[in-house]
Amino acid sequence: xxxxxxxxxxxxxxxxTKQFGTFTAVDHISFNVKRGEIFGFLGAxxxxxxxxxxxxxxxxxxxxxxxxxAGFDVVKEGEKIKRHIGYMSQxxxxxDDLTVMENMELFGGIYGVKxxxxxxxxxxxxxxxxxxxxxxxxxxxLPLGWKQKLAFVVATIHQPDIVxxxxxxxxxxxxxxxxxWEMIYEASSQSTTIFVTTHYMDEAEYCHRVSxxxxxxxxxxxxxxxxxxxxxxxxxxxxxxxxARGAQRGD
Amino acid sequence: MRGFIKFVKKxxxxxxxxxxxxxxxxxxxxxxILLFGFAISxxxxxxxxxxxxxxxxxxxxxxxxxxxxxxxITYKGAIAEHDIxxxxxxxxxxxxxxxxxxxxxIIQQWKTNAAGKPSMQFIMDASNTNVAQAGAxxxxxxxxxxxxxSANLVETHMLFNPQMKSAFNFVPGIMGMVFILIxxxxxxxxxVREKETGTMDVLLVSPVRPLSIILAKLVPYFALSCINLASxxxxxxxxxxxxxxxxxxSIIIVSLVYLVLSLSLGLLVSTVAKTQVVALLxxxxxxxxxxxxxxxxxxxxxxxxAVLQPVSAIVPARWYIEAMRKLMxxxxxxxLIMKDFIILxxxxxxxxxxxxxxxxxxxQ
Numbered sequence: 001x002x003x004x005x006x007x008x009x010x011x012x013x014x015x016x017t018k019q020f021g022t023f024t025a026v027d028h029i030s031f032n033v034k035r036g037e038i039f040g041f042l043g044a045x046x047x048x049x050x051x052x053x054x055x056x057x058x059x060x061x062x063x064x065x066x067x068x069x070a071g072f073d074v075v076k077e078g079e080k081i082k083r084h085i086g087y088m089s090q091x092x093x094x095x096d097d098l099t100v101m102e103n104m105e106l107f108g109g110i111y112g113v114k115x116x117x118x119x120x121x122x123x124x125x126x127x128x129x130x131x132x133x134x135x136x137x138x139x140x141x142l143p144l145g146w147k148q149k150l151a152f153v154v155a156t157i158h159q160p161d162i163v164x165x166x167x168x169x170x171x172x173x174x175x176x177x178x179x180x181w182e183m184i185y186e187a188s189s190q191s192t193t194i195f196v197t198t199h200y201m202d203e204a205e206y207c208h209r210v211s212x213x214x215x216x217x218x219x220x221x222x223x224x225x226x227x228x229x230x231x232x233x234x235x236x237x238x239x240x241x242x243x244a245r246g247a248q249r250g251d
Numbered sequence: 252m253r254g255f256i257k258f259v260k261k262x263x264x265x266x267x268x269x270x271x272x273x274x275x276x277x278x279x280x281x282x283x284i285l286l287f288g289f290a291i292s293x294x295x296x297x298x299x300x301x302x303x304x305x306x307x308x309x310x311x312x313x314x315x316x317x318x319x320x321x322x323x324i325t326y327k328g329a330i331a332e333h334d335i336x337x338x339x340x341x342x343x344x345x346x347x348x349x350x351x352x353x354x355x356x357i358i359q360q361w362k363t364n365a366a367g368k369p370s371m372q373f374i375m376d377a378s379n380t381n382v383a384q385a386g387a388x389x390x391x392x393x394x395x396x397x398x399x400x401s402a403n404l405v406e407t408h409m410l411f412n413p414q415m416k417s418a419f420n421f422v423p424g425i426m427g428m429v430f431i432l433i434x435x436x437x438x439x440x441x442x443v444r445e446k447e448t449g450t451m452d453v454l455l456v457s458p459v460r461p462l463s464i465i466l467a468k469l470v471p472y473f474a475l476s477c478i479n480l481a482s483x484x485x486x487x488x489x490x491x492x493x494x495x496x497x498x499x500x501s502i503i504i505v506s507l508v509y510l511v512l513s514l515s516l517g518l519l520v521s522t523v524a525k526t527q528v529v530a531l532l533x534x535x536x537x538x539x540x541x542x543x544x545x546x547x548x549x550x551x552x553x554x555x556x557a558v559l560q561p562v563s564a565i566v567p568a569r570w571y572i573e574a575m576r577k578l579m580x581x582x583x584x585x586x587l588i589m590k591d592f593i594i595l596x597x598x599x600x601x602x603x604x605x606x607x608x609x610x611x612x613x614x615q
Contacts, residue, residue, distance in 0.1 A: 097265055110454070
């Protein structure tokens, strides 16, 4: 299943730009993401994170520039990209009126996973989470933390090369966030690439590498340690404040 | 294709688990048919009538007896001339029949010359115009009927609906409304709900083609509407005794086209609306109001101001209801509704094209 195993980079982006009329939402960004890496995509609201991510997911065409995701061209092969990625939205979007198992079967089925292996995989994933007993529970009656974990499981049920996580830890308590990051590490150790946007600067510390976006441009990109050294900061929060000081857009 | 079936199953589960909505969707047509068929009616019954008779005669006595025996009339007795105003004002009578002083002579003159003075006067309480109009009609038929027939003036036949049942008129209107409600409103709300909860994003990132997401959504609502079509036709035929003679096929074909049209409308609304509340409001304002007001369901199109008549032509329900009236009540052959049918087909194709184009544009 793994496409294009020969390159080291699973995401390569070169001068990617998106304009809406005269407004440049994403302004010539270039970066690479390694296979199995946890890549943090940071920025204030309105910095262009979501637009950039939509282009990488094949949902939106770039105005100019180029890039590949899982070996496929973001301009021409959006549909192929969709087969090789997973996506978890910030609202942990699942169907509240379907059961845990029905959600997993629906989303697995969408990605063409056959019924038998799908069932086995779903069962083993739930077992690992000690959640098999709740497989026939309606998702709507689950607590938020469980919905979050389930949304991650559903996003990875078809064993994608890359998972895009759009602010995946909003609204949950610190312990649940910690547990969630353990799940991310586990997926990463099985060579799934994690592309995560977040507001929480302490979470940025968990990433292998972090990019900081300000006003549509990538202002910094390195490991958290190197960034802190470069900006002579003690925390990622401080790095971000330094970078975002000159921002024109957002809040 | 497998993905498509999974989606249809998912949509069906959504509907089945939302038992309240399903109950409303299935019961609403039944309740409306029963309401309009039996409870709400534009027929005027029990017109309260009192008579003023200055001088009784055998002819007058017979006329009054006929009046009192009529099922649409409630006879309130004979009153004095100076009580007329009080009776009408207090609501004890809706109508007064005032016989002429020389009634017998006048009738005699009419019979010999076929001309003469009025023999009686109807004084109506016109504060309720429906009752006044219908009441005057009843009184004219009952009291002047014999006279007119003897003078061989007019003979009236009520074709297609000899008992003038208002339910006959309402059933096509209810069909026009129910299908819009179920297909258009429920569909648009269900699509917009996925935008609101964010599941639409997840679906759009997946390899499923957006068109199949939408088509899969339409399937269960289409099925639900077919059940409704069946229940409406059964009720109309067996409870309201609408004949439906010989053209059931035409009724079903035209209705199916109208179902697709309603689904396209729902799809169109869902591409415009961002939240479920907006979807509901847009549906109600843009679809329900024009149907009730402009489709001819309640108010005859011919009576509308000249400005509104062309507006009513763009309300799809107008053509559907018109076609249904001809098919269900007159038993007209398919050829006679060809115009309505062609207009409906073109409207459907147009709406579907706009909806799908809009839907695709929104994705970019």
